[in-house]
Amino acid sequence: MKTPEEQxxxxxxxxxxxxxxxxxxRREILNFxxxxxxxxxxxxxxxxxxxxxxxxATTVYRTLMLFKEADIVRLVGSxxxxxxxxxxxxxxxxxxxxxxxxxxxxxxxxPEITVREIAAAAATSGFSPSKQDYEVHGVCNDCQEAxxxxxxxxxxxx
Amino acid sequence: MKTPEEQxxxxxxxxxxxxxxxxxxRREILNFxxxxxxxxxxxxxxxxxxxxxxxxATTVYRTLMLFKEADIVRLVGSxxxxxxxxxxxxxxxxxxxxxxxxxxxxxxxxPEITVREIAAAAATSGFSPSKQDYEVHGVCNDCQEAxxxxxxxxxxxx
DNA sequence: ATACTTGCAAAGCCTTTGCAGATCT
DNA sequence: AGATCTGCAAAGGCTTTGCAAGTAT
Numbered sequence: 492m493k494t495p496e497e498q499x500x501x502x503x504x505x506x507x508x509x510x511x512x513x514x515x516x517r518r519e520i521l522n523f524x525x526x527x528x529x530x531x532x533x534x535x536x537x538x539x540x541x542x543x544x545x546x547x548a549t550t551v552y553r554t555l556m557l558f559k560e561a562d563i564v565r566l567v568g569s570x571x572x573x574x575x576x577x578x579x580x581x582x583x584x585x586x587x588x589x590x591x592x593x594x595x596x597x598x599x600x601x602p603e604i605t606v607r608e609i610a611a612a613a614a615t616s617g618f619s620p621s622k623q624d625y626e627v628h629g630v631c632n633d634c635q636e637a638x639x640x641x642x643x644x645x646x647x648x649x
Numbered sequence: 650m651k652t653p654e655e656q657x658x659x660x661x662x663x664x665x666x667x668x669x670x671x672x673x674x675r676r677e678i679l680n681f682x683x684x685x686x687x688x689x690x691x692x693x694x695x696x697x698x699x700x701x702x703x704x705x706a707t708t709v710y711r712t713l714m715l716f717k718e719a720d721i722v723r724l725v726g727s728x729x730x731x732x733x734x735x736x737x738x739x740x741x742x743x744x745x746x747x748x749x750x751x752x753x754x755x756x757x758x759x760p761e762i763t764v765r766e767i768a769a770a771a772a773t774s775g776f777s778p779s780k781q782d783y784e785v786h787g788v789c790n791d792c793q794e795a796x797x798x799x800x801x802x803x804x805x806x807x
Numbered sequence: 808a809t810a811c812t813t814g815c816a817a818a819g820c821c822t823t824t825g826c827a828g829a830t831c832t
Numbered sequence: 833a834g835a836t837c838t839g840c841a842a843a844g845g846c847t848t849t850g851c852a853a854g855t856a857t
Contacts, residue, residue, distance in 0.1 A: 512831065512836060533821085547839045552822075554837090565749065568726030568786065572847095573821070588776050591723065597774050601767065608763040609785060616755050617790035618746050626784045627767060628726065632775035670811065670856065691846085705814050710847075712812090730822095731846070813854070823844070830837065 498580050499525040502563050509561045516546045520554055521563075521578075529587065529596040530567040530575035567596070568626060586625040592634035599627055656738050657683035660721050667719045674704040678712055679721075679736075687745065687754040688725040688733035725754070726784060744783040750792035757785055 493501070502521045506513050519541035524531065533555065537548045555576055558564040565579040567587060575596065577585060584606060586599040601609075610620045630638075651659070660679045664671050677699035682689065691713065695706045713734055716722040723737040725745060733754065735743060742764055744757040759767075768778045788796075 514831085514837070516838085549823090549840080550838055556823090568747075568784070588771055588774050589726075590776075591780075599770055599774065601770050605763055605766040605770070608760060608766075609783075612757055612759050612763070613746055613785050613787060616746050616757065618748070618785070618787040619789075619793050620787075622749075623785055623787035625767075626726070626786060627771050627776070627781055628784060629771060629776040629781035631777075635777055635780075672812070672856080674813085707815080707848090708813050714848090809857085811854105811856075814852095815850105817848105817850080819848070820846095821844105822846100823842105825842080826840095828838085828840105830835105832833105832835085 493580060493583060495525040498578055498583075501580055502558075502578060505561060505563050511557060511561065516542065516550060517554055519545065520551060520558075524564060524576065524578045527577070528598060530577040532573045532575055534573070536576075565624070567624070584624075586627070588627050588629060588631070590631035590634055591628050592630055592637075595631055595633075597631075599625070601625065651738060651741060653683040656736055656741075659738055660716075660736060663719060663721050669715060669719065674700065674708060675712055677703065678709060679716075682722060682734065682736045685735070686756060688735040690731045690733055692731070694734075723782065725782070742782075744785070746785050746787060746789070748789035748792055749786050750788055750795075753789055753791075755789075757783070759783065 499522055502525065503513055503518070506517065506521075511517075519539070520536055523536055523539040523542060533548065533552055536542055536555075537546070537551050542551065555564060559566065559576075562579055564576045567575045567577055568589070572594070584601070586601055586606075588597045588599045590596075606625075609625060610623060613623060614620045657680055660683065661671055661676070664675065664679075669675075677697070678694055681694055681697040681700060691706065691710055694700055694713075695704070695709050700709065713722060717724065717734075720737055722734045725733045725735055726747070730752070742759070744759055744764075746755050746757045747753075764783075767783060768781060771781060772778045
C-alpha cells in the first residue's frame with residue numbers, strides 16, 4: 492500500500508514519461524486524487540483546495556480525460572449521475588463498495604485469496620486479469636436505515 | 650438458477666402484490682428482462698420485439714423506475730453513458746464483468762466461497778450482505794486486442 | 808367514477824467539443 | 833516560434849418531469 496506521496500510521485504512521473512506537461516493545476520489535481528481514499532467526482536476536484544478558483548471545470552475534465560488515456564486514473568462506476576475518478580496506481584488493489592441508493596463509496600478490503608479467485612473467474616471470460624478492479628454494489632448502512640425510517644409508498648410496501 | 654419463465658412469473662407476482670397494474674407493455678418489458686442474460690439499456694428494451702412500436706421510450710423509463718422502487722429490477726453500472734437494468738430475482742446471484750472500454754457485459758460465475766468472502770468483507774463496512782451484486786470492471790478481450798492494433802497516440806505510448 | 812398509465816413535448820444535468828488567448832519548452 | 837494548456841461558451845445526449853388523454857379496476 493503506497494502512501495499518498497508515493498502515489499503522487501508515481502503519477503507525476505508517468506506524466507513526464509508520457510510527455511505531458513506537469514502544470515500547477517495538474518499537480519493539484521493529482522495531489523487531490525492521491526490523498527483521496529475513494530473515487531471523486533469532477534466537481535469535487537474542481538472544488539478542492541488548490542484547484543478551486545485556479546482552474547476551470549472544463550480543464551479539470553480534459554485533464555482527467557488525458558490522465559485516463561495515459562492510464563493514470565480510471566473511472567469508477569457509481570450512481571450513474573456523475574463520473575468518479577481514482578488513481579490507477581499499479582500494484583494497488585483498489586476495490587470499492589458502492590451504495591446503490593446514495594452513491595457513497597468506501598474502500599473494500601478483500602483478502603488476497605478472494606482477489607485471486609475473482610481474477611481467475613474473470614479470466615475465464617477473457618477479461619484481462621491485470622486490469623481489473625472490483626466494485627461491489629449494495630446498500631449502505633445509512634440507506635438501509637433511511638429505508639426503514641421512510642418506507643416505500645404504501646402501495647409498494649411488499 | 651431460475652429459468653426465464655420462473656423469473657418472469659416472480660416479477661409479475663411482485664407487481665400484483667405491490668398493486669401495480671400488470672399491463673401488456675409491462676409484461677413485455679418483464680419478459681424481455683427475464684430472457685436477457687445480461688443487463689440491458691433503456692433503448693434495448695424500447696427496441697425489443699413486443700415493446701417496439703407498442704410503447705413510448707418514456708413509458709419504458711418510468712416503468713423501470715417503478716420496478717426499481719419495488720426492487721424488481723436494479724441498475725447495473727456500466728459505461729456511464731447509459732443505464733443498464735436487470736431483474737433483481739432474490740436468491741439469484743448475478744454478478745457481471747463489465748468492460749471499461751466498450752461497456753460490454755458478461756455474466757461472471759463466482760464460486761460460492763468467493764461470494765461469501767466478498768459478502769463478509771462488505772459486511773465489515775456495514776453494507777447489507779443480502780442486497781449485493783458484484784461487478785468486476787476490467788478490459789475485455791476485444792478491447793485488449795483493439796488497443797494492440799491501435800496503440801495510444803505516440804506521445805502517450807509509455 | 809377513480810386512480811393508475813401512457814404519449815408527447817419540454818426541461819435538466821453532466822459530459823463533450825470549438826475556438827481564441829495564455830503558457831511552457 | 834511551436835506545440836500545449838486553459839477558459840469561456842455552446843452543443844450533445846441521456847435522463848427526468850409536466851400535463852392532458854387513455855385505460856383498467
